[in-house]
Amino acid sequence: MAVRTYYTREHEWVRIEDGVAVCGITDYAQTQLGDVVYVELPEVGAEIARDGEAAVVESTKAASDVYAPVTGTIVAVNDRLEESPDLVNESAEDQGWFFRMEIGDEGELDELMDEEGYQAFVEELD
Amino acid sequence: MRYLPITGADRGEMLRAVGASSVEALFSDVPEDALLAEPVDLPLHAGEFEVERRLSRLAARNRAAGAGPFFCGAGSYRHHIPASVDYLIQRGEFLTSYTPYQPEIAQGTLQYLFEFQTQVCLLTGMEVANASMYDGATAAAEAVMMANRVTRRSKAVVSGNLHPHYRDTAATLARFQGFALEAGPPAPAGGEDLASRIDADTSCVVVQYPDLFGNVRDFSELAEAAHAKGALLVVVVTEVVALGALKPPGEMGADIVAAEGQSIGNAMSFGGPHLGLFAARTRHMRQMPGRLCGETVDAEGRRGYVLTLATREQHIRRERATSNICTNSGLCALAFTIHLTLLGETGLKRLAALNHAGAVSLADRLGERVVTPAFFNEFTVRLDGGAAEAVERLAGEGILAGVPVSRLHPGAGLDDLLLVAVTETADAEDLDALAEALK
Amino acid sequence: MTGNSHDTVSGDLGLSIEEPLIFEQDSPGAVGVDWPEADAGADRLGGLARSGPVGLPSLAEPTVVRHYTRLSQKNYGIDTGLFPLGSCTMKHNPRLNERMARLPGFADIHPLQPESTVQGALALCREVQRWLSVLTGMPGVALTPGAGAHGELCGMMAIRAALDAGGAANADRRRVLVPDSAHGTNPATAAALGFEVVSIPEDERGRVDPGRFEALAGEGGVAAVMLTNPNTCGVFENDIRRIADAVHAAGGYFYCDGANFNAIVGRVRPGDLGVDAMHINLHKTFSTPHGGGGPGSGPVVFSDALAPYAPVPRIVGEDGALRLEEANGEAFGRMKAFHGQMGMFVRALAYMMSHGADGLRQVSGDAVLNANYLLRRLEDVYSAPFAHAGPAMHEALFDDRALRDTGVSTLDIAKAMIDEGLHPMTVYFPLVVHGAMLVEPTETETRASLDRFIAIMRGLAERAKNGAPLTEAPFHAPRRRLDETQAARKPVLRWQAGE
Structure with a gap:
């Protein structure tokens, strides 16, 4: 069964895998940022409300906040980004994931865009 | 004006190129009554020699540290600069x-x-x-x-x-x-x-x-x-x-x-x-x-x-x-x-050792007046009276004896304490002069 | 054009000589300063003597002098050529100023010597205050801030102190209005002091829209506006009086960022425009050297309303009996150790005295004329977003829209300028203009230098349109483009033994 990916207007993606929400920034976001040089990840155990600041992603010229797409508790972070922030550039929506959250209300996902909707949203930005 | 290379002729041609009637016309966005018609009330331009003369007179009203025995520290120190x-x-x-x-x-x-x-x-x-x-x-x-x-x-x-x-x-x-x-x-x-x-x-x-x-x-x-x-x-x-x-x-x-x-x-x-x-x-x-x-x-x-x-x-x-x-x-x-590169490992250690040796030598001369048990090149001395007054008096005798603690901690009841710094710039005669003066 | 370094045996090229780090030139036994060994006296270090080596390299003086001379030759300075860095005012640095700052009566005096022994220094500080006060039309002058951003902090702390003195009525006054075109230090300063930053967008004239400003100010809770004038779009905020009135009517204060004071010095006094506080970068308008990034000096001028809150120390008393006042009930506090950047005050005063009231007027006039001259001679080849929104002040703002179809960006033009023997202008600032190029020639360039700049810039635009490989420039500098991504991903911030 194909796993659905949801998108936010702030260019985060979220996907439910094994009952946990996996989050990162979109491929479009990484191209806008350029070479990612550092990712500041949340602490495991942190409770973050939807749209709350969860991480920071830095290129040489910019620092951007990454917001939690849904409300939940951080259960894991992608430690590989510490050594290899370039994973965000190479594989933004897979290997370059940021954090995993346990979420209470899956209904929040319905308020996000699906892949088609996000593509249309991005095309409008360009 | 020696620092301003645009000549009158340049100005005329450049104004024509930008289509402005005058330099003043370029300030047309400034509220009219805020645009000064005349130079402000300050002296007019001066040649290099004149500026040098006036500033040198001000400098001469200060007592340079090199003019005599000098022991001030407290966050700013006199060291030799190559x-x-x-x-x-x-x-x-x-x-x-x-x-x-x-x-x-x-x-x-x-x-x-x-x-x-x-x-x-x-x-x-x-x-x-x-x-x-x-x-x-x-x-x-x-x-x-x-x-x-x-x-x-x-x-x-x-x-x-x-x-x-x-x-x-x-x-x-x-x-x-x-x-x-x-x-x-x-x-x-x-x-x-x-x-x-x-x-x-x-x-x-x-x-x-x-x-x-x-x-x-x-x-x-x-x-x-x-x-x-x-x-x-x-x-x-x-x-x-x-x-x-x-x-x-x-x-x-x-x-x-x-x-x-x-x-x-x-x-x-x-x-x-x-x-x-x-x-x-x-x-x-x-x-x-x-x-x-x-x-x-x-x-x-x-x-x-x-x-x-x-x-x-x-x-x-x-x-x-x-x-x-x-x-x-x-x-x-x-x-x-640059200074640290010149000093290198040997130079820095010798410089530091000279500072400490000078301070120890002065402390030995001052004996029990020294309040600080362990120190590098600066320590505290207890005087019989006010340190600020002593420093003022000694300045009159050509010695800058240090920094009175009251200058930094006014009203703290520490008026009899004097901070004394000894760097490599003080020689044995300087140390003798201060030790004698503080007797 | 690349790879010339393979043409010589050494890899060096004429005066362009590779220079290793000092740590790679360590020659144990060599020394660059002769100090004798100290007499072995009693150790009173309390058992805290350093046990091992510091790890510093050993070099003799000739090696050291050569090292720094070679390094200097890899740098571009104002002494090298035109340095049109917008909003930075890279003007000629007279060497008289250096000589004056090194007089023993200024350089070799201690900040805590008895005041009776430093009357000349205190009088000099007073004289700097007088010049700044008269030039700005503002009564209070705080000398201590160590740089422009430090001056901003000083001005905004005085505003906070004044608001606090107003008591509970001002408790909710925390909004600071800052245009999008402002230097990053403005919002950073306001935020550092607990203010809430409210952005004001620029209008199509590159200015703050007064109607919109009045509406924002009317929403309440306004502590201050932070406005740069002339602004970073290169134009004068002609509605400045309305803006000042609006912020005052809303119960707030007017902070002016004085970074661009060079455009109006001697002609316009900020005090006449309703400004309550403004910092002055002595290293910009008054030509104290930038020195590769400081030291700066950022005195702040205050209106009557804010002057009481200025920081300590203050200089009080009559000439001949001047004193440093260290405590004052209303002063908001202290900015740094001691009394300010004395070495910079001497240089700035030498500069002000050299120009005088008449020369400073000519400074702003020529600075503005030069910028307008560049604007008019280049606006047909580089797009200039605000070229027709009134005269430029002392800088001309271009962008790379006109080059859009060439694949050449603002960055490429900047790097190509390096090959032409020019320092690039400020690029990608202000942020409100995409691909911004902010050009500030200053008043100390000859017309020939300006014409050369114009010819080069026109030539580069032409080359960009003809497909020249500008995206790889520079080719002729000591280094090609540097890999900033690698530097940030794997930071190497110091030399390590054994590398």
Whole structure:
């Protein structure tokens, strides 16, 4: 069964895998940022409300906040980004994931865009 | 006007090219009544000789330290500066360059900053250092703010023997940023108990080494006590030559070292410009304030240097920056790094040893008047009467005897204490003169 | 054009000589300063003597002098050529100023000597205050801030102190209005002091829209506006009086960023425009050297309303009996150790005295004329977003729209300028203009230098349109483009033994 990916207007993606929400920034976001040089990840155990600041992603010229797409508790972070922030550039929506959250209300996902909707949203930005 | 090369003829042609009737017409967006028709009420332009004469007269109304025996310290020190230092920093490519934002044509500045950062790490025993800050006091204040960020706490426990100007600089920021700064009373003979004041809200403990009164003390246990409660140890150094002789703060467990670097390569200059040094641990690198220079390669693979980790800074983060700082003390850092390169391992250790030997020699002459049990090149002397009056009187006799504690701690009941600094610039005759005068 | 370094045996090329780090030139036994060994006296270090080596390299003086001379030759300075860095005012640095600052009566005096022995220094500080006060039309002058951003902090702390003095009525006054075109230090300063930053967008004239400003100010809670004038779009905020009135009517203060004071010095006094506080970058308008990034000096001028809150120390008393006042009930506190950047005060005063009231007027006039001259001679090849929104002040703002179809960006033009022997202008600032190029020639360039700049810039635009490989420039600098990504991903901030 194909796993659905949801998108936010702030260019985060979220996907439910094994009952946990996996989050990162979109491929479009990484191209806008350029070479990612550092990712500041949340602490495991942190409770973050939807749209709350969860991480920071830095290129040489910019620092951007990454917001939690849904409300939940951080259960894991992608430690590989510490050594290899370039994973965000190479594989933004897979290997370059940021954090995993346990979420209470899956209904929040319905308020996000699906892949088609996000593509249309991005095309409008360009 | 010798500095203004546009001639009257140029001006006429350029005005025609821009389609303006006069220079005044270019100011048409200024409210008319705010546009001055005449020069302001200040003297008219003056030739080089005239300016030199007038400023030299003002300079002559000051008593230069080199004019006689001199023992002032308390955060600004008179050391010899080699002739080549002052020559090299006045090379136009250093003096008239800008912050190295175009690294391809600023490798000179960037390489010396990289060398400078390394030297600061070696001196302090720390892992990373920035490209310098305004002065020691602002570096110390930034250290407290950094400790607040790292620990997410908001109370600094401050030694009573921290230089009061440093304490007040941090306190001013504390007032407006809403963090607490708990400073103890001065303890001239040392022996403060700071560990017991650390609690779960404490972001850092701030100590000075050597402290205002000259005391040197091992902070290893204090570092352990701070770390046990999740707080950082900030060590302030106002006389950096001391680190040529003393165990470095990094070996005591310091998390941040904020220092005044004026002592190496820079004149006292009435207190400014000086040179803030800032060093920390690698794990806190991204929370550091100020500019950082880093090594990289160019498009042909050759080693080169750039300003890096700029995302911490105001021009990118704007209201979310780690600090609003937008400059360092570039030229003072250059003077520092050149002087330290000239000194090298042997020169620095000999210089530090000469300072300590001079101070010990004076302390021996003064005997029991000396309040400070262990010190580097500065200690506290107890006089029979007011130190300020004694200093004033001795100035009349041609001796600048030191800094009265009352100048920095007015009304603290320490009026009979005098801070005396002995550097390599004082010779045996100077020491005799002061010892005789203080009898 | 690349790879010339393979043409010589050494890899060096004429005056372009590779220079290793000092740590790679360590020659144990060499020394660059002769100090004798100290007499072995009693050690009173309390058992805290350093046990191991510091790790500093050993070099003799000739090696050291050569090292820094070679490094200097990899740098571009004002002494090298035109340095049109917008908003930075890279003007000629007279060497008289250096000589004056090194007089022993200024350089070799201690900040805590008895006041009776430094009357000349205190009088000099007073004289700097007088010049700044008369030039700005503002009564209070705080000398201590160590740089422009430090001056901003000083000005905004005085505003906070004044608001605090107003008591509970001002408790909710925390909004600071800042135009999008402002220097990053403005929002960083306001935020550092606990203010809430409210952005004001620029209008199509590159200015703050007064109607919109009045509406924002009317929403309440206003502590201050931070406005740069002339602004970073290169134009004068001609509605400045309305803006001042609006912020005052809302109960707030007017902070002016004085970074661009060079455009109006001697002709316009900010005090006549309703400004309450403004910092002055002595290293910009008054030509104290930038020194590769400081030291700066950022005195702040205050209106009557804010002057009482200025920081300590203050200079009080009569000439001949001047004193430093260290405590004052209303002063908001202290900015740094001691009394300010004395070495910079001497240089700035030498500069002001040299120009005089008449020369300073000519400074702003020529600075503005030069910028307008560049604007008019280049606006047909580089797009200039605000070229017709009134005369430029002392800088001309271009962008790279006109080059859009060439694949050449602002960055490429900047790097190509390096090959032409020019320092690039400020690029990608202000942020409100995409691909911004902010050109500030200053008043100390000859017309021939300006014409050369124009010819080069026109030639580069032409080359960009003809497909020249500008995206790889520079080719002729000591280094090609540097890899900033690598520097940030794997930070190497110091030399390590054994590398």
